[in-house]
Amino acid sequence: MKKLSVLLMVLALVGCSSNTAPVSKTGTGEVETDSDKTTVTVTLEGDKLTAVSIDQANKGSDSKKELKEAYNMKQASSIGKEWFEQAEFLENYMVENNTTEIEMDENGKAVSEDVLSGCTIGIKDIVEAANQAVKAAK
Numbered sequence: 785m786k787k788l789s790v791l792l793m794v795l796a797l798v799g800c801s802s803n804t805a806p807v808s809k810t811g812t813g814e815v816e817t818d819s820d821k822t823t824v825t826v827t828l829e830g831d832k833l834t835a836v837s838i839d840q841a842n843k844g845s846d847s848k849k850e851l852k853e854a855y856n857m858k859q860a861s862s863i864g865k866e867w868f869e870q871a872e873f874l875e876n877y878m879v880e881n882n883t884t885e886i887e888m889d890e891n892g893k894a895v896s897e898d899v900l901s902g903c904t905i906g907i908k909d910i911v912e913a914a915n916q917a918v919k920a921a922k
Contacts, residue, residue, distance in 0.1 A: 806830035813916025815909040819843060824913035826884070828921045833882050836875040838910055840867075862904050873902030874910065884914035 806829040815822045820842045827835035841847040848855050848867045857867045865873075877899060878884055887895050892908030894900055899907075 806832070808834070809921040811917040811920030811922070813913035813918075813920060815913045815916075817909065820909075822909040822913045824884075824910060824917045826878075826914060826917040826921055828918065831882075833879050833884070833918075836878045836884075836914065838871040838875055838914075840871075840909070863900075863902065865902070865904075867905060870903040870905050871910075874899070874907065877903070878914065884911060884918055886911055 808827055808829050810825060810827045812823065812825045814824075820840055822838075822840045824839075825835075825837045826833060839847045839849045845851075849871065852868050853866055855867050858864055861870070863870075878886075886899060886907060888908060888911065889895050892906040894903060894907055
C-alpha cells in the first residue's frame with residue numbers, strides 16, 4: 785500500500801508539472817519589386833529570434849545564396865564580401881540582437897557601424913520582409 789501511495793504521489797506531481805519550453809514558430813515574409821524578390825524566414829521561440837534566413841533572387845535568375853561566388857559582388861563590395869556573406873552576417877546580427885528593426889538611411893542602407901562592418905548591401909526590402917516574417921510567426 786505504501787508503494788502504491790508513493791507511486792500515486794509521483795504521478796500526481798508529474799501530471800501537475802508544466803512544460804515551460806517556448807514553442808518554436810516559423811514565418812516567412814516576401815517583398816517583390818520589378819527586378820527581384822526578397823524572402824526572409826524567421827524562427828521564434830516565444831519572442832526570441834532563434835534563426836533568420838535571408839535570400840534574394842533577380843527575376844529569371846537563381847537566388848543570390850544559390851549563386852554564392854558566381855554572383856560576383858566581392859569586387860564591387862567596399863568590405864570585400866560576396867552578397868551571401870553579407871546576408872549571413874545580417875542573419876547572425878538579427879539573431880544575436882533579437883531584432884529585425886535596423887535603422888537605415890534614405891538609400892535603404894544600414895547606418896549602424898556594427899551592421900556596416902559586415903553588411904553594406906541595401907537592406908530596405910530585407911528588413912520589410914523580416915518584419916513580415918516575424919508577424920507571420922506570431
